[in-house]
Amino acid sequence: MLKLTLFNLALLAIIAALLILVKKTARTDRARNVWLLVAAVVTILFHYSELIFRCITASGALEYLKDNPNLILPIYPCNVVMWSCLILAFTKKDTKAGKLLIDYVFWFGIFSTLIGMFANVDFILNPTLADYTNVKSIGAHATLLFNVLLLPVFKMIRFDFWQNMKHMTISVVGMYLIGLYCNLVYRVMISDEAAYDVNSMFIIHSPFEGVEFLKYPIIAVIGLVLYCILFFVCELIAYKKGERFYDRLARYLKERKNKNTN
Numbered sequence: 404m405l406k407l408t409l410f411n412l413a414l415l416a417i418i419a420a421l422l423i424l425v426k427k428t429a430r431t432d433r434a435r436n437v438w439l440l441v442a443a444v445v446t447i448l449f450h451y452s453e454l455i456f457r458c459i460t461a462s463g464a465l466e467y468l469k470d471n472p473n474l475i476l477p478i479y480p481c482n483v484v485m486w487s488c489l490i491l492a493f494t495k496k497d498t499k500a501g502k503l504l505i506d507y508v509f510w511f512g513i514f515s516t517l518i519g520m521f522a523n524v525d526f527i528l529n530p531t532l533a534d535y536t537n538v539k540s541i542g543a544h545a546t547l548l549f550n551v552l553l554l555p556v557f558k559m560i561r562f563d564f565w566q567n568m569k570h571m572t573i574s575v576v577g578m579y580l581i582g583l584y585c586n587l588v589y590r591v592m593i594s595d596e597a598a599y600d601v602n603s604m605f606i607i608h609s610p611f612e613g614v615e616f617l618k619y620p621i622i623a624v625i626g627l628v629l630y631c632i633l634f635f636v637c638e639l640i641a642y643k644k645g646e647r648f649y650d651r652l653a654r655y656l657k658e659r660k661n662k663n664t665n
Contacts, residue, residue, distance in 0.1 A: 406532055407541070411520045414545040421549060426556050435557045440492040442550035446485055449543040450474075453536060476585045478603035481519050481547060483581060484512040488550045496559060505559050506570035507577075510630065512551035519544035562641040564648035567634045568627075575623045582606045582619060 429435045448455075454474055457464035468474055477483045484507075491504045525540040532538060554560055582604025590598035599607055609617040638647045 404530070406530070407523065407526050408521065410532060410541065411545075414520070414541070418545065418549045418552065422552055422556050425553065429557070435553075436492055438553055439488070439550070439557075442546065442553060443485070443489040443492050446543055446546040446550055447489065449539060449546055450485065453539055472589070472601050476588060476603070477581060478585045478601055480511065480515045480578065480604070481544065483578060484508060484515060484551070485543075485547055488512075488547070502561075502566070503570050503573060505554055506567055507574040509551055509554045509560055510567070510571060510633075511574055511578075512547065516544045516548040516551060520548065562634070562637045564634045564638050565652075567637075568631060571627060571630050575627060578604055579606070579619060579623065 425438055429438050451474060454464060454467060454471075456462075457467050473479050473482050477486060487504055487508050491501070491508055494501045494504055496502070496505065520541055523537070523541050523544070525534075526532075526537045529537060583606065585603035586598045586601060586606060589601045589603075602608055602610070604619050605617075605622060606619045609615050611617055642648075644650075
């Protein structure tokens with residue numbers, strides 16, 4: 404694990420240097436969109452790089468694809484974040500859809516990418532950096548993290564407790580529907596056993612042995628509670644007393660009460 408930690412720290416240093424470069428050079432909306440697009444495309448190419456190489460060299464591409472279902476469907480959270488980054492690059496950021504995507508990509512992506520880097524399953528199963536599969540997996544999470552961190556650098560992250568919680572609730576439901584769809588595809592097209600093995604979004608069974616109750620609905624509830632606490636703390640830091648979400652709610656309720664009274 405020391406190798407993994409050191410490798411990831413080196414990647415974080417590179418990401419930090421690139422973010423500084425981006426902040427100094429991306430001064431227009433067009434430039435920012437270009438960076439978002441390039442980062443998304445690089446992540447996707449990194450993710451599919453081994454498959455592309457196998458297709459070019461005719462070295463078992465089909466078998467590799469069968470062994471890696473996340474190359475076919477977005478069965479894991481990071482897969483959804485990755486494609487969402489690409490969609491976000493083409494989306495108007497000041498629309499409802501844009502704001503939803505920004506919150507989802509940042510708040511969901513920041514945790515899933517760091518977990519994918521520092522608790523990388525491929526590396527844990529085969530603890531070596533001499534295997535390109537491991538380097539590719541860690542590197543793709545690192546480029547995705549860079550993509551995610553572009554959003555605060557571009558000042559696109561807004562602290563608004565109610566809006567942030569609404570967006571994350573929608574995101575959690577959306578992830579559940581994507582997981583149901585991916586599992587259904589494997590169940591219908593292949594078999595129940597294949598769907599069980601894929602276990603998209605951990606809906607069918609828990610990813611942890613001995614805690615079978617910890618499936619997606621429970622994980623989602625825990626996640627929303629943690630996000631609630633996080634957004635509460637963010638509001639305390641970002642806003643002065645009298646401007647926080649509970650102050651805004653109190654004013655809204657008072658105005659409604661006065662309106663109904665009159």
